[in-house]
Amino acid sequence: MVMYAYRRCFWKQTVRFKDKSGCGAMDHVRVHPKFLHSNATSHKWALGAVAELLDNAVDEVGNGATFVSVDKIINPRDNSPSLLVQDDGGGMTPDCMRQCMSLGYSRKNTNTTIGQYGNGFKTSTMRLGADVIVFSRCRNGSVVTQSIGLLSYTFLRKTGHEDVVVPMIDYELTERDGALRPAGDGLRKMVRTTLDDWHSNLTSILQWSPYSTEAEILSQFNDLGWHGTKVIVYNLWFNDDGVLELDFDSDEHDIQLRGGAKQDKGKPVQAQLAQQHIANRYHHSLRVYASILYLQMPPGFQIILRGQPVAHHSIANDLKFPEQIIYKPQIGNNKDQNKETSVITIIGFTKEAPLINVHGFNVYHKNRLIMPFWKVWQDNSSRGRGVVGVLEANFVEPAHDKQDFERTAVLLRLETRLKQMTVEYWNLHCHLIGYQPNTKAGKARKQAAAPPPIDYPAPIASITPAIPLATPPEPSNSADLPSPATGSRPTSSVPITTRSSVPNTEWKPEGPQVKPEPMDFTPDLSKRPSSASVSEALHRLKRQRVETAANNSHPTIPEEPQTAMADTNMSTQADESVLLHLVEENSQLLAKVADYEHHTRKLEQQAKELELRLNEEKERVVKLQQELERLKMSREPQPKQLVDARKDDGKKLTVDTGRIADTNHGVEAVVSGTIVPGGTSAPVTVPKVVVKVEQH
Numbered sequence: 001m002v003m004y005a006y007r008r009c010f011w012k013q014t015v016r017f018k019d020k021s022g023c024g025a026m027d028h029v030r031v032h033p034k035f036l037h038s039n040a041t042s043h044k045w046a047l048g049a050v051a052e053l054l055d056n057a058v059d060e061v062g063n064g065a066t067f068v069s070v071d072k073i074i075n076p077r078d079n080s081p082s083l084l085v086q087d088d089g090g091g092m093t094p095d096c097m098r099q100c101m102s103l104g105y106s107r108k109n110t111n112t113t114i115g116q117y118g119n120g121f122k123t124s125t126m127r128l129g130a131d132v133i134v135f136s137r138c139r140n141g142s143v144v145t146q147s148i149g150l151l152s153y154t155f156l157r158k159t160g161h162e163d164v165v166v167p168m169i170d171y172e173l174t175e176r177d178g179a180l181r182p183a184g185d186g187l188r189k190m191v192r193t194t195l196d197d198w199h200s201n202l203t204s205i206l207q208w209s210p211y212s213t214e215a216e217i218l219s220q221f222n223d224l225g226w227h228g229t230k231v232i233v234y235n236l237w238f239n240d241d242g243v244l245e246l247d248f249d250s251d252e253h254d255i256q257l258r259g260g261a262k263q264d265k266g267k268p269v270q271a272q273l274a275q276q277h278i279a280n281r282y283h284h285s286l287r288v289y290a291s292i293l294y295l296q297m298p299p300g301f302q303i304i305l306r307g308q309p310v311a312h313h314s315i316a317n318d319l320k321f322p323e324q325i326i327y328k329p330q331i332g333n334n335k336d337q338n339k340e341t342s343v344i345t346i347i348g349f350t351k352e353a354p355l356i357n358v359h360g361f362n363v364y365h366k367n368r369l370i371m372p373f374w375k376v377w378q379d380n381s382s383r384g385r386g387v388v389g390v391l392e393a394n395f396v397e398p399a400h401d402k403q404d405f406e407r408t409a410v411l412l413r414l415e416t417r418l419k420q421m422t423v424e425y426w427n428l429h430c431h432l433i434g435y436q437p438n439t440k441a442g443k444a445r446k447q448a449a450a451p452p453p454i455d456y457p458a459p460i461a462s463i464t465p466a467i468p469l470a471t472p473p474e475p476s477n478s479a480d481l482p483s484p485a486t487g488s489r490p491t492s493s494v495p496i497t498t499r500s501s502v503p504n505t506e507w508k509p510e511g512p513q514v515k516p517e518p519m520d521f522t523p524d525l526s527k528r529p530s531s532a533s534v535s536e537a538l539h540r541l542k543r544q545r546v547e548t549a550a551n552n553s554h555p556t557i558p559e560e561p562q563t564a565m566a567d568t569n570m571s572t573q574a575d576e577s578v579l580l581h582l583v584e585e586n587s588q589l590l591a592k593v594a595d596y597e598h599h600t601r602k603l604e605q606q607a608k609e610l611e612l613r614l615n616e617e618k619e620r621v622v623k624l625q626q627e628l629e630r631l632k633m634s635r636e637p638q639p640k641q642l643v644d645a646r647k648d649d650g651k652k653l654t655v656d657t658g659r660i661a662d663t664n665h666g667v668e669a670v671v672s673g674t675i676v677p678g679g680t681s682a683p684v685t686v687p688k689v690v691v692k693v694e695q696h
Contacts (some may be wrong), residue, residue, distance in 0.1 A: 003369050018485075020037065021030065030163050031163060031164045032162060032163070032164070033102065033153065033156035033157060033161060033163075033164055035128060035164070036122065036126045036151075036153055036156075037153065038124060038280055038314065039103075039119070039123055039126070040122070040123045040124075040125075040126035040127040040493055042065040042123050042399075042400050042401045043127040043401050043402070043403075045247065045403065046127065046128060046245055047257065047282075047283075047284075047286055047289050048391070048401055048402065048403050049123070049124035049125075049127040049128050050070065050083075050124070050128065050255075050286060051289070051290075051293055051402065052087075052120040052121070052123070052124035052402065053070075053085045053121070053124055053125070053231060054068055054085075054290065054293065054303065054367065055072070055120065055402070056087075056120070056121065057085070057087035057089060057229075057668070058294070058298065059086055060090055060229075061087075061089075061172050061298045061301050061668065063089050063090030063227075064088070064089065064090060064227070065087050065088055065089035065090070065301065066088055066300055066301055066302070066305070067087065067088060067301065067302050067303070067304055068084070068086070068087040068301075068303055069084070069085070069087070069304040069305075070084070070085050070255065070286070070303070070304070070305050070306070071084045071086075071304075071305075071306050071307065072084070072248045072306065074211045074231065075234050075235075076210055076211065076216070077210045077211075077212065080234070080235070080236070081231070081234040081236065081244065081246075081248055082129075082210065082232055082233060082234040082236065083128060083129065083234075083236065083246065083255075084230070084231070084232055085230075085233075086223075086224075086228065086229070086230045087228055087229055088224075088225060088227065088228040088233070089227065089228060089229060090138060090139075090227050091136045091137045091138035091139070091224075091227040091228055091229055092136040092147060092229060093138045093140065093147070094145055094147050094168075094170040094190060094192075095146055096136075096138070096167060097134070097136055097147040097149050097166065097170075098149075098166075099168045100121055100149070101122075101134075101149050101151055103119060103122060119399075119400060120402075122151070123401070125151065125233050126151075126153060126229070126276070127592075128233045128235075128236060128237065128246070129233040129234055129235050129236040129237060130149075130152070130153040130154050130234075130235040130236075130237070131150070131152040131153060131155070131208070131229075131233070131234050131235045132151050132152075132153070132208075132231060132232065132234070132235070133148070133149070133150050133151075133152075133205070133209045133210070133232050134147075134148070134149045134150075134151075134229065134230070134231050134232075135147075135148055135217075135220045135221060135224065135229070135230040136228070136229040136230070137221055137224045137225075137226070137227055137228055137229075137233075138227055139226045142174060143172065143173075143174060143175075144172070144173040144174070144226065145170060145171065145172055145190065146170065146171040146172075146173065146187075146218075146221055146546045147169075147170045147171075148165065148168065148169050148170075148205060148207055148217060149166055149167070149168040150168070150204065150205045150208060151166055151352070152209075152364065152515065154235060155167075155204065155207075155208040161389065165201075167201040167202075167204040168201060169189070169198060169201050169202050169205065170189075170190035170192075171187045171188065171189060171190060171218075172187070172188045172189075172190050172191045173187065173188075173297070177496050187218070199513060202214065205217065210232070210234055221534045231692045234244025239258055239259075241258075243260075244258070245257065245258060246258075247260075249421075251285075251287075252284060252306065253287070253306050253307070253308045254285055254287040254304065254305065254306065255286040255287075255305065255306065256281075256285050256286065257284040259284070260283070260284025260285070264673045269355075270355050270356060273355055273356050274353050274356040274357070274559055275355060277350075277352065277358050278292065278313065278315070278318075279360070279372070279373045280357045280358075282372060283431060287304060287305050287310055288313075290303050290305060290310045291310050291312060291313035292313050292315060292362070292369055292372065292644065293369050294312070294364075294366045294367050294368060294369070294370065295367045295368075295369070295390075295392055296312075296367060297312040308639070312573060313384075314386065314392045315362050315390050316346045316348075316350050318350060319346065319348030319350065319351070319388060319390075320348055320350075320351050320353075321348050321349055321424065321432050322346055322347065322348035322351050323346075323348060324344055324345070324346055325343075325345045325347060326342055326343070326344055326345075326346070327342070327343045327345055327417055328341060328342045328343075328390070328416075329341055329343065329393075329395050329413065329414060330409060330410075330413060331395055331410055334358065341395055342391060342393050343392065343395075344389070344391065345361075345389055345390070345391040345418075345421065346389060346390045347387065347388070347389040347422075347425050348387075348389075348423055348425075349386045349387060349429070349432070349433055350386050350388045350389070351388025352386070353385065353433050354382075354385055354386055354433045354434055354435070355387050355547060356386070357386070358373070358385060358386065358388065359373075359375065359377065359384055359385060359387050359388060359422070360372075360373035360374050360375045360376070360388060360389075361373070361374045361376060361389040361390070361391065361418050362374070362388070362389070362391075363391060363392075363393050363405070364390075364392040364393070364431055365392070365393060365394060365396070365398050365402075365405075366392075366394055368398075368402065369403055369607060370398045370403065370404065370405060371403070371404060373388070374418075376415050376418045376419050377418075377420065377423070379417050382435065383423070383426050384422045384423070384426050386433060387422050387425055387426055389418065389422075393405075393414060395410060396408065396410055396411050407569075409682040419480065426438075467630075483688050504632065526604075527670045569576070586587065
């Protein structure tokens, strides 16, 4: 068993194939079976290979797919576990089945489909196991076809083939009375070459697949309905320890990778939080990875993993103090294309910050996650701790394994801009999670927040047409200048919900301004002016300015159109600058109010804790006083309880209390109590007895 496990280890496939090729000239390019294995090495991660099969099902949403099911089944030939991936998409015709089994063929050439290289099915299935069998049913009008294909590395290796040979057979059915009916007296075999070739393919499938009879093979279509596809990967690969790479036993509702991090309750709280975070769990859990695999789940579609639906998880909803930044990439020399392309990046702190050090950007391509938690910022300090972003970058091309992007100049510019976003966001918001604010960034914010000088227009008589229009002030700090590689604008002094990453000569709020939701307090932001109210106020100021110019006390001086336009533009720009400055100042005051409320709540909590501790100390003082009183009482001398004495007649007396006094011949005890004479049972009471006690 151990020897067989070693042979089925994916990363140790060095089997030699027997040479059965002839000496004649080749009339076509041949693909050796070893290429199936070498081609599958593009997938370093087994769960990434499973994601490829999920992508194929999601691409079938346009053909009616509503679900994809991933489960474990048992190989009836040797009772070993196999991987099942089934969907109810449009299925594949016999020609499409042959293209699917070939290398480089792809029918997916739309902007919405994920697959595009025609290689994902082969690489993913051969990465998960040595063999795969595919069942697909396709409906075309009243004709329904059933196709079966076997891509078996075991079959090619043991038979010594020098070419990739894929046995495939097809059946045809017809639709009658709303049900599937066999064509003629039975299932009609769709013969493409000769009937002998068809039976030869069937024989190979029965010999090397998990099913040994034709009836068992046809029974696999019973749960496919009118259309759909079923993929069964068997002879799954083992790891270096001789056990299955895929773990079906640790969680009955999940498929995990062996060697994943196990929860240890003895670890510190921060270590447990980091271990349970989705940024670490997706590495070894298919359920967690599938929950974040798509930016938005297609409507009416669901992923079912081992009988339980996978709940979609939005990473952006986990962020606190979120902010949206618009990034316009420079794709090429085409300016029109650059203007049309813009990306909204959502950035914020993870909800566990600053307890855990999780950071990075989750980059999607055509709704599919390519790079989860991409660590663009690497720093030994705490700067950037907890900063997480989400964006969809359709302007860069993913690699073949869909776990990375092609390293192009466009991607490098994106990486540089994401680094800048991380630093900018950290400098503006780090104080919200308990870190000291950046003083340099604060000074830059104050300088940027300073209102521009207002140049009030002179009377109309003194204005000449040569006066230029007012222009925005230049940045006061060289560090705030936009980068030519990234096209970022100067950092604003107030964190806004939407910021543009391209240089603007005149910036105005774009869209409604949304205040990020704080972690443990919610300031009242209902009075914050929106962009609509700002536009309305600006329009009102313009109208007042025009009315004032119309009512000017210089009717005799003719006013040239260009002069009036310059006056209106200058006054409008000045009013806009003042109003925008007031809006930013109002936002600053609201942020300060929120900080004060936060500190007030912290102080109230500290006061309650101190009051509780004070009451505990008071109770402790009372207990100590009581203990001290008991110690004092225990140290005082106690009266003698029993004194033994004898009278002249030898009678024994028992005295229960008394007072001791010195005499010349011993000790004289003056007592009062009960005297019991020897030999008598009844006590005799005497008022006073003088006894002699011998000293020792």
